[in-house]
Amino acid sequence: MITTTSTQFKPFEENKLKTAFEAQQRRNAGAADIITPRFPFYVRDRLPVHILENNELYVKFIDAYFEWLGISNGINKIPYLMDINNISSDLLIHHKELFAKLFPETIEFNWTNPDDGTGVDVRRFLSFVRQFYLTKGTEESIRFLLSSLFGLDSASIDFDYPKVAMCFLSDSIWVPNLLEDTDSSGNTQDGYWKDSRTLLGGTLDGSWTDGPRFRDKYYQEFSYSVIWSPDYTDTPNSYKKFNLEPVREIAHPAGFRLFNNVGPTRYIPAGPGPIDTGYSEQPLIGHYLAYNFETTRNPRDPFGGICNTFNPGYDWFPCGFNPYRTNPLGLTGTVNCSTAKHNVDGYPIGYTYGASANAAGYTYTEDTYSTANDRGYTLWVVYHHPNTWSIGPTSGTAFGDMRLGWLIDLIPDIEKGANASPNDPVETLATCSLA
């Protein structure tokens, strides 16, 4: 409920600017200042002449009544209800409900107190909001939204298109997936196109003539990445205000995959909830960390802040890289974490809190590792560490410089010891710096 009436007398702040502007216009035109009655129902237009002439006190009384009516009872707001520039600030939000319903209240979009002089001029914004709607789906619209919602310099927001650096589905011989992924009625649910050799070979991810081939269904034709740098502070929850949900709701073209690349040095794991819909989205492209990842540094931290020097105490790969090479439904995989989570293809994407002892050959001490549960999260996402690519980018290569065909094999780096992984939970201090 909105309550605007107060028994205290308020000046006509709402119209102050308009009045000042009009006065200045008169002055510019060479006319003398005039004092206009503050309320249009002026008593002298309403009372008979003989009353005006003979009952001065009564006239003053009625005059005072009309003045009070205009000031104290909110009637002065009525003429400006449909005027976005002059409607009282407490009522402007009702226009927002019709013309910009999905726009959230943020520090920059201050709908409840629009005239505090900070952030976006929402009155002007409402005047032009239709133009914004007509640009939906464009870089311009997303850049505008992010810069407006979070007070960023629009020049600091950039876009990248992952498809320029990936092997495409069309690189293989693809046929409709008719044998699997059917619903209860026998209809094809997923509609994936599968490598024809998948059907012949009987494996889900197929075989390429020169070895297992990477097939990524996240990072493909219909995708774009927003690169931006919100200024995270040290406040633990400050990142929560930076998210792309408004973009999804207002401007994101349905059918496209939107990646949020905030840069790994500012990476903070998602809050509780499904992957990619947490408060802070992940710099995630497929199962891979986004580009610009500083691969010469170790994001593991099994030694209490010694290895992960740029985010001490945070072990970003608590479960190591994805160990699967084949479909776990075929019982040929090795589960690295006892509570691994799986996507619809059966590949692990993370593990829930409470992970403890796992597969043979690995030691795991919950006290040593920072578990998801310790952080209050329900899920850790499993990422492949970039250095696990034996054929692919060298350390420090910017993702944008990668070329088609580089990411073709997920064989662990053999230089990393017995478990052949830079993320080996039993690694020693000597392996803090990755090769």
Added chain:
Amino acid sequence: MADSYINLSQTDFEQVRSSLISFIKTKDEFTDYDFTGSALSTLIDLLAYNTAFFSTYTNFLANESFIDSAQKRDSIMSLARLVGYTPKSRIAARAELSVVLLGNEGVIPANTVFDGGDTGYNFITLDPITLGASGTDRFAGDITVYQNSSKSKTTNTTYFNGKITIPEQADVSNIRVFVGVAENAVEYTKAERISVLTASSKVFFLDPIYSGAYEVSFGDGLYGAEVVSGSSVRAEYLTPNGINNANGESNFTNSTFQTITTKTASYGGAERETTESIRRNAPSYFQAQNRAVTANDAEIVFKVDNPEVYDATAWGGEDNNPPQYGRLFLSAIKDAAGTTFSAEELSALAAKLQEKTVVGILPEFKDRRCYQINIPSGVVIYDDLITTDTALVRGLVEQKLQQYDPVCGFRGIFKYSTIAGELVSENASIRSVELDVDISGSFSNATYANTDDRNLFISFANSIVPGSVYSDRFFVNKSLGFTEEGGRFDDDGNGFIRLIDDYGNVKNYRQGTVDYITGNITILNLTSWDPAASRDDGDTVDLTIHAVPVSKAVRSIRQATYEMSSNIPTFNVVS
């Protein structure tokens, strides 16, 4: 009622009077007046009464000026018109029939009446329909009939002041407008986008006006051809009176036909759009600007462009489970009963929507899936000093659960906390409510009895608790290594579905997978299920899979919707 009521002015007499006196006293001339004893007191009273009266009007005016605070339908209709949104009118129920004519004429005239034997309503044909000759020298074919209050469409020729007013009882989704006399009349089409109109475009505009009615008007000679005053103008439309009561009719009769076979029972009859729906949809429509870019846009544009759609939801392929990029998914139903569209109808709807989607993005439909919400256990504590009637308490709980049944609605929510809160706050006899909630999906034995397909897929679209998945007992094929004929599922807490026999032995540790975050359960190659087997009483058994949701506030997401199970809730009532 809107929850953003504007209280612009005081309406309480005493407050108004007090405020007025305080203000008058600030004036030099009246500072020393004793308003309680002077003659001005009468004037003050009079003006305060007058002000209180008009303050009510002021508040009324302010509230009715905004779509989120307006309460009168007329106001909301006017505000919707401001952003170009035309609220949905009544929709006539329709049915598809296969007919064979008795006589030698192969044309069914417009306004041919079919009596509905089950509902008692009339159904008529809209236009003349020419049938082809069948093998028996009879004319036969498929037709669509529409429910109408009279035995012919309403013809309105009251063209006054450049407009024809269409009453609120009309179904304007099929309105036709003609300009001219008799056979020389030219049909005008409904204008959709003003930007494509020319001075010669023969179009009419349809706008909502006050009283819930609509108004037909014509172009101004710049955007659309002008229709001069005095022209002969005719509007034809249905005025259905059966609304949703006319749905489900399948017993049609007309003595001029040899046979009438109901292909599709009547469906789609619906009352005009509610004020709350207009309040919600008009802003969305403005934001869409008649383009289907975002999922929200697609949903509102789709619903507005297709009045025969009772409800729909849309989501991008990136949010599909699993993701399918380059796709825009929708799920739509014809009526409250959840009648689905045929493949042909969906194809036409998709083609229509594609004209407004981003190029390269293909619309695709998914059937609505309705899962059940069960109350398998729980405790309700009551105060035995107030009542000792446990049946009464149980009835109150069951009634409240039904009140908040999401009934398979898109975007529905099972408001558990509201249910529990209201039960305690509204009933002094109830002290606390703690109910367990599980969700379930069934696979009909009839569907799978004669098929080799044994791949089952459920997407609850709500996160579920690891280790909480289980199934009701179902029949298995004993020849496949089972000692007894019963089997069931559970999950191991690590993402795998296990098949267990009647003795608790795990027969398959990897019968399927469960994704606890997405609520996806996939069971592959379930050859051991024997859906054709029957119990001693002869009944067969469906395969029902349960899971406990992480949040009791179960939400309908995408095509996955929920309803309260028909099973009686199970809970203890204790004092």
